[in-house]
Amino acid sequence: MSESEETTGVDDASQSVDGGRTETRGETDGVDERDETGAEPTTTDAQSPSTLDTDATGSETGEYPLRVENLRKTFGGIVAVDDASFEVERGTLTGLIGPNGAGKSTTFNLITGMHTPDEGRVLFNGEDITGLPPHRVADKGLVRTFQIARELSEMTVLENMMLAPKHQRGEALWRSVTPGVRDDVVRQEEELLERAWEMLDFFEIDHLAEEYAGNLSGGQRKLLEMARALLTDPDMLLLDEPFAGVNPSLEHRLLEHVHELREQGYTFLLVEHDMDLIMQNCEHVIVMHQGKVLTEGTPSDIKQNEQVVEAYLGGNV
Amino acid sequence: MSANNGGDAGPANSGRVNDVITRLREGDAGLILLVLGGIYLAYIISGVILGYQLRGQLNSIAALTFYIGVFALLALALNLHWGYTGLFNIGVVGFMAVGVYVMALVSKPVYTPGGAAQVGGLGLPLWVGVLAGMLAAALFGFIVALPALRLRADYLAIVTIAMSEIVRFSFLSSEFQQFTLFGNQVGFGGGSGLILDYTQPLEAFFRTFGLWDAYLGFVTAFGSFGPLNLNNPKPIVDSLIYGGVLLLFIGAYYWLLKRTGESPFGRVLKAIREDEDVANALGKNTNRFKIKSFMLGCALMGLAGILWLAVQGAVTPNFFRPRITFFVWIALIIGGAGSNTGSVLGGAIFAGVLYQGPLYLKNVLEAVLPQTNAPNGFGPAVAPIFQSLDPLPFVWYTLDSIRQLQLVIMGLVLIWLMHNRPEGLLGHRKEIAASIDLSRPTRQSSTAAADGGFVNGVSETNDSSANSGGQRDE
Numbered sequence: 001m002s003e004s005e006e007t008t009g010v011d012d013a014s015q016s017v018d019g020g021r022t023e024t025r026g027e028t029d030g031v032d033e034r035d036e037t038g039a040e041p042t043t044t045d046a047q048s049p050s051t052l053d054t055d056a057t058g059s060e061t062g063e064y065p066l067r068v069e070n071l072r073k074t075f076g077g078i079v080a081v082d083d084a085s086f087e088v089e090r091g092t093l094t095g096l097i098g099p100n101g102a103g104k105s106t107t108f109n110l111i112t113g114m115h116t117p118d119e120g121r122v123l124f125n126g127e128d129i130t131g132l133p134p135h136r137v138a139d140k141g142l143v144r145t146f147q148i149a150r151e152l153s154e155m156t157v158l159e160n161m162m163l164a165p166k167h168q169r170g171e172a173l174w175r176s177v178t179p180g181v182r183d184d185v186v187r188q189e190e191e192l193l194e195r196a197w198e199m200l201d202f203f204e205i206d207h208l209a210e211e212y213a214g215n216l217s218g219g220q221r222k223l224l225e226m227a228r229a230l231l232t233d234p235d236m237l238l239l240d241e242p243f244a245g246v247n248p249s250l251e252h253r254l255l256e257h258v259h260e261l262r263e264q265g266y267t268f269l270l271v272e273h274d275m276d277l278i279m280q281n282c283e284h285v286i287v288m289h290q291g292k293v294l295t296e297g298t299p300s301d302i303k304q305n306e307q308v309v310e311a312y313l314g315g316n317v
Numbered sequence: 318m319s320a321n322n323g324g325d326a327g328p329a330n331s332g333r334v335n336d337v338i339t340r341l342r343e344g345d346a347g348l349i350l351l352v353l354g355g356i357y358l359a360y361i362i363s364g365v366i367l368g369y370q371l372r373g374q375l376n377s378i379a380a381l382t383f384y385i386g387v388f389a390l391l392a393l394a395l396n397l398h399w400g401y402t403g404l405f406n407i408g409v410v411g412f413m414a415v416g417v418y419v420m421a422l423v424s425k426p427v428y429t430p431g432g433a434a435q436v437g438g439l440g441l442p443l444w445v446g447v448l449a450g451m452l453a454a455a456l457f458g459f460i461v462a463l464p465a466l467r468l469r470a471d472y473l474a475i476v477t478i479a480m481s482e483i484v485r486f487s488f489l490s491s492e493f494q495q496f497t498l499f500g501n502q503v504g505f506g507g508g509s510g511l512i513l514d515y516t517q518p519l520e521a522f523f524r525t526f527g528l529w530d531a532y533l534g535f536v537t538a539f540g541s542f543g544p545l546n547l548n549n550p551k552p553i554v555d556s557l558i559y560g561g562v563l564l565l566f567i568g569a570y571y572w573l574l575k576r577t578g579e580s581p582f583g584r585v586l587k588a589i590r591e592d593e594d595v596a597n598a599l600g601k602n603t604n605r606f607k608i609k610s611f612m613l614g615c616a617l618m619g620l621a622g623i624l625w626l627a628v629q630g631a632v633t634p635n636f637f638r639p640r641i642t643f644f645v646w647i648a649l650i651i652g653g654a655g656s657n658t659g660s661v662l663g664g665a666i667f668a669g670v671l672y673q674g675p676l677y678l679k680n681v682l683e684a685v686l687p688q689t690n691a692p693n694g695f696g697p698a699v700a701p702i703f704q705s706l707d708p709l710p711f712v713w714y715t716l717d718s719i720r721q722l723q724l725v726i727m728g729l730v731l732i733w734l735m736h737n738r739p740e741g742l743l744g745h746r747k748e749i750a751a752s753i754d755l756s757r758p759t760r761q762s763s764t765a766a767a768d769g770g771f772v773n774g775v776s777e778t779n780d781s782s783a784n785s786g787g788q789r790d791e
Contacts, residue, residue, distance in 0.1 A: 143598065159587070171582050
């Protein structure tokens with residue numbers, strides 16, 4: 001198979017992933033209607049990135065899905081995050097950088113509900129999500145990946161993928177076991193399975209589908225984790241050092257995927273150590289230092305900022 | 318009465334076993350059949366050596382089936398907790414106790430002064446009692462789980478074992494010996510135990526369907542059937558049939574748990590077992606899943622407890638000592654946590670070999686070896702070995718202590734398993750948590766992408782990714 005053919009193949013796959021997204025969004029709504037157990041209807045069409053591409057609203061919440069206000073968190077005597085405020089613009093790849101101990105990961109954990117902030121607020125799509133448990137935050141369309149890829153090692157890649165879609169009918173125990181009702185569950189699983197395979201194709205890890213996730217290499221795990229996060233139909237993805245420990249060519253591939261997805265309307269917030277990588281790929285960069293937001297702006301602004309050079313580039317390297 | 322007749326019960330039994338096995342996976346059906354066949358054969362042979370009459374043979378088969386049944390049921394329920402969800406429950410026996418006692422409370426006849434029973438019950442039908450017992454066990458599980466699930470996994474273990482002891486002491490206490498409920502004088506009988514003086518389960522069962530007379534007719538016919546010619550056949554037929562009922566329950570548990578596991582619900586449970594944070598980050602309310610799984614398992618443990626004790630005539634709190642919990646754990650570990658088929662297998666092996674086996678071995682050896690009196694101490698037992706190279710007194714001494722040694726043997730088996738096969742007999746197997754086959758759907762449209770996958774598939778090294786990424790570098 002020649003190179004050009006393979007590249008087209010990838011393009012095709014990406015389109016079909018896009019198609020799969022819109023299609024399944026409709027289904028998710030359907031599930032919500034049928035779900036009497038009171039699962040909150042979350043992903044409304046107004047929030048979905050693809051529609052917002054076309055009717056970009058003037059409202060601030062539309063432009064800035066994530067807004068962090070005066071966030072503060074202390075652990076014992078250490079102030080990990082100190083009055084941090086920033087916004088992330090829709091459809092961008094925003095980088096969050098800073099030297100070790102700057103509070104990046106804690107900020108991440110505060111946003112995604114792993115930790116509860118002492119002070120401050122987190123707003124997502126105009127809604128106050130401060131202190132919500134992680135699963136509720138994810139439910140609202142704000143999904144994270146982990147610094148060390150946390151695949152579910154004794155589950156196969158496909159099981160990992162099939163886990164992700166939200167509000168599956170079969171997640172209700174009685175539906176999964178009751179004869180007759182289970183047919184609905186099976187039908188939905190068949191639909192989800194097709195999406196899962198499309199996503200695996202898109203990330204080019206479909207040849208690993210039947211493997212235990214624990215047998216994957218570090219880079220492949222990162223791909224799996226991102227693919228899995230995407231299957232939850234997120235609005236925005238928080239990537240915690242997705243390129244750490246990934247070989248350069250795989251890093252290149254991951255970045256390509258991120259850019260492609262960003263063009264489809266996803267919003268990314270990226271925590272990263274690698275200055276060059278951030279400068280080359282992000283539209284907007286937020287610099288944290290000692291728990292505070294030191295500055296933010298375009299990569300070229302940041303490069304010329306003396307404070308940053310001192311705090312980060314000069315001080316640390 | 319001939320060996321031939323002993324064989325009659327065998328096929329009848331294995332016929333029922335077959336019912337269950339048809340539900341099991343193809344690959345394991347053979348293994349289970351083989352193991353069960355081997356165990357039953359060993360028991361029949363030892364019966365022959367012991368010179369059992371037909372009645373004795375049937376009795377030993379019924380008892381074996383009973384223990385295989387209850388341990389397989391308990392191992393299946395525990396597998397849902399530990400194998401699927403990773404919940405470290407070492408209070409199994411507590412949930413059994415709650416199930417049994419609540420069942421007794423609901424179904425025992427109303428207190429009549431001067432009756433045999435010290436305390437009465439609510440006098441409701443047995444099936445109501447069974448449902449109430451399961452429900453109570455589930456609700457009790459909920460109460461236990463609520464505080465414990467918020468903590469780290471190990472704390473659940475501590476809470477559950479403490480709770481199972483609290484349950485036992487509560488039923489022992491005089492406070493609950495007698496009390497008034499809905500105007501009825503009821504109670505749990507305290508340390509002196511509780512007589513289960515309701516309609517016997519089999520009778521209740523057959524009466525529900527109006528088949529009791531037919532059953533009695535069958536029993537008489539069975540007893541007087543030509544060569545069998547049993548006096549008073551009812552107890553034997555009862556226990557054989559009850560063993561069969563237990564096997565049917567294994568089938569039902571297996572069916573339910575297999576469906577639970579092979580579903581989106583089971584997938585979330587598996588994810589919780591692997592890494593709860595990940596499941597949470599993907600939007601799953603893991604606490605809710607854990608509580609549901611815990612409650613279902615507790616209800617099944619309650620039912621297993623009821624099935625164990627409902628036919629025993631009486632129940633005392635001290636039956637529910639933690640050792641039974643650990644027996645169930647051994648059964649699960651032998652079979653392999655995470656596999657339902659393995660749980661059944663583990664239950665059967667535990668019951669047949671480790672639980673009942675040593676006693677039969679003792680009986681057989683005692684029948685075979687020349688008779689002497691067992692020495693009454695370790696010294697007199699060992700001395701002849703050195704004095705006259707006569708090992709027999711030591712063997713007799715050992716056999717005499719087989720009850721105590723049983724636990725030692727279990728411990729050794731456990732250590733051996735942990736070292737050599739920690740995943741158990743069938744724990745290594747992939748049981749995919751999905752209601753459908755997850756291989757690529759045939760009506761896949763993007764063939765180009767599939768081809769791309771094929772190219773990767775050929776290179777198949779961990780760095781196949783680097784390979785294709787490199788190509789697009791240019």
